[in-house]
Every structure is written in structure tokens, then in C-alpha cells.
Amino acid sequence: MNGTLKVALVTGANKGIGYEIAKQLGEKGITVLIGARDAARGQEAERSLKDQGIEARFVRLDVTDQPSIDEAYHYIADKFGKLDILVNNAGIFLEEPLPSRNDVGTMQQVFDTNLFGVFRVTKAMLPLIRLSEQGRIVNASSSLGSLTLMGDPNFELAPFLVLGYNTSKTAVNALTRFFANELMDTPIKVNAADPGYCATEMNGFTGYRAPQQGARAAVWLATLPADGPTGGFYNEEGPLPW
Numbered sequence: 444m445n446g447t448l449k450v451a452l453v454t455g456a457n458k459g460i461g462y463e464i465a466k467q468l469g470e471k472g473i474t475v476l477i478g479a480r481d482a483a484r485g486q487e488a489e490r491s492l493k494d495q496g497i498e499a500r501f502v503r504l505d506v507t508d509q510p511s512i513d514e515a516y517h518y519i520a521d522k523f524g525k526l527d528i529l530v531n532n533a534g535i536f537l538e539e540p541l542p543s544r545n546d547v548g549t550m551q552q553v554f555d556t557n558l559f560g561v562f563r564v565t566k567a568m569l570p571l572i573r574l575s576e577q578g579r580i581v582n583a584s585s586s587l588g589s590l591t592l593m594g595d596p597n598f599e600l601a602p603f604l605v606l607g608y609n610t611s612k613t614a615v616n617a618l619t620r621f622f623a624n625e626l627m628d629t630p631i632k633v634n635a636a637d638p639g640y641c642a643t644e645m646n647g648f649t650g651y652r653a654p655q656q657g658a659r660a661a662v663w664l665a666t667l668p669a670d671g672p673t674g675g676f677y678n679e680e681g682p683l684p685w
């Protein structure tokens with residue numbers, strides 16, 4: 444296997460910000476594995492990226508389904524023998540009532556994808572990331588998960604009182620720090636990326652940023668140099684408050 448070949452896995456890469464992250468990593472000459480839970484949608488994204496000259500391969504992966512994660516692990520181990528970049532991008536947003544009217548089932552559903560999904564995939568792929576000379580893990584977070592900003596009535600997204608989604612991203616931030624701490628003595632860097640409010644299916648295309656812009660923070664963190672930061676929470680412009 445070519446020692447200089449870089450391989451990235453992006454979960455939920457068949458559309459939206461994940462697709463753009465895969466595209467931008469591919470444009471840097473990185474082989475991108477298009478993690479998607481639906482084969483037809485994943486293959487379509489693979490085709491579209493290949494048509495643009497990108498070395499893309501669809502890998503079936505549902506972040507709520509451990510056997511599919513294990514299968515993806517074995518595929519990557521057999522084909523590449525390592526994983527340089529993991530972008531935990533897959534996420535869901537459910538309409539939620541005010542916190543006092545919310546229900547535990549909705550929160551569990553959101554956490555299963557947005558938090559436990561990140562945990563499952565990170566844990567499964569870590570042995571392969573340890574085999575990379577410069578492993579990078581990027582977790583899709585959101586300014587909606589910032590404890591500081593959610594207490595600020597002037598925060599532009601303050602009206603989004605979405606308990607399950609927002610707290611799932613707060614927990615993703617904490618998980619990011621935990622893995623960064625554990626991996627502090629290794630070359631692996633673990634950071635959380637906020638894409639900003641982007642027009643994707645998740646919000647009915649109401650965001651004012653393009654997914655192409657939203658992808659930039661994750662791509663930057665996925666390709667950090669050896670002296671780059673770890674255990675941080677960033678958007679494209681710099682650090683965000685926890």
C-alpha cells in the first residue's frame with residue numbers, strides 16, 4: 444500500500460455539509476470514503492464525486508447500527524490498513540417542543556445519532572486512526588451546543604430552544620475533549636467544528652450560508668499540521684466559547 448496515500452472517512456457524506464467536506468478533502472488528493480446509511484444515496488454521491496475527478500468510495504455506515512460500523516471498519520482495514528481522517532458529520536435535527544413539553548423518546552433518538560453515533564464510530568475506528576502518522580478526528584458540532592451562547596439572549600440563534608439537538612452538541616463538545624485528553628500523547632488531534640447556519644435539508648434550506656462554506660472549518664481541522672490544536676471547538680474564523 445502507498446504510504447503517502449491519505450484516507451478519510453466522512454459519515455453522512457451523501458448530501459449537505461458532509462458531501463462538501465468529502466469533496467473538499469478529495470480536492471486535496473485525499474481518498475474519501477463516503478459513509479452513508481442508504482446504498483443508493485451513497486453510490487450516487489460516489490458517482491458525482493468521481494465525475495469531478497475525486498477518488499471517492501461509498502461505504503455503507505449507519506451510525507446507529509453497530510454491525511454496519513464494524514463492517515466499515517473491516518473494509519477500511521482490509522483495503523487501506525489505516526485511517527488518517529475521521530469526520531463524524533452525520534446528524535439529525537428533529538422538531539422539538541419547548542423543553543417542558545419535550546419527551547425522553549425524542550431526546551433519545553437525537554442522542555442516538557448525534558452523540559452515541561459519534562462515540563460508536565470513533566471507538567470503532569480508533570485502532571485504524573492510531574496506525575496513521577497524523578490522525579485527525581473532527582466532530583460536527585454547532586454553536587447551538589455552546590453553554591455560553593445558549594445563555595446569551597442576544598445570540599442570533601437564541602430562538603432555537605431545541606433541548607435534544609442542542610444538548611447533543613454540548614455533549615459532542617465534551618466527548619471531543621475527552622478523546623483529545625486521552626490521545627494527548629499521540630499525534631492524533633480531536634476537534635469540534637461548527638459549520639455555521641447552512642442551507643441544507645436539515646433546516647429546510649433556511650440557513651444563510653452555503654454548505655460549501657460550512658465544510659471549511661471541518662476541512663481545516665481535518666488537515667491540521669502537526670503543531671495544530673487539539674481538544675478545541677472552532678468555526679471557520681477561530682475558537683468558539685464552550
Ligand SMILES: NC(=O)c1ccc[n+]([C@@H]2O[C@H](COP(=O)([O-])OP(=O)(O)OC[C@H]3O[C@@H](n4cnc5c(N)ncnc54)[C@H](OP(=O)(O)O)[C@@H]3O)[C@@H](O)[C@H]2O)c1
Nearest residue numbers: 455459460480505506532533534583585640641643644645
Ligand atoms: N445545517 C446547519 O446549519 C448546521 C449547523 C450546525 C451544525 N450542523 C451539523 O452538521 C452536520 C451535517 O448536517 P447537514 O446540515 O449537512 O444535514 P443534512 O443535509 O440533513 O445531512 C445529514 C447527513 O447525515 C446523515 N445521517 C443521518 N442519520 C444518519 C445515520 N444514522 N447514519 C448515517 N448517516 C446519517 C444523512 O443521511 P440520509 O441522507 O440518509 O438522511 C445525511 O447524509 C450535522 O451533524 C449537523 O448537526 C449543521
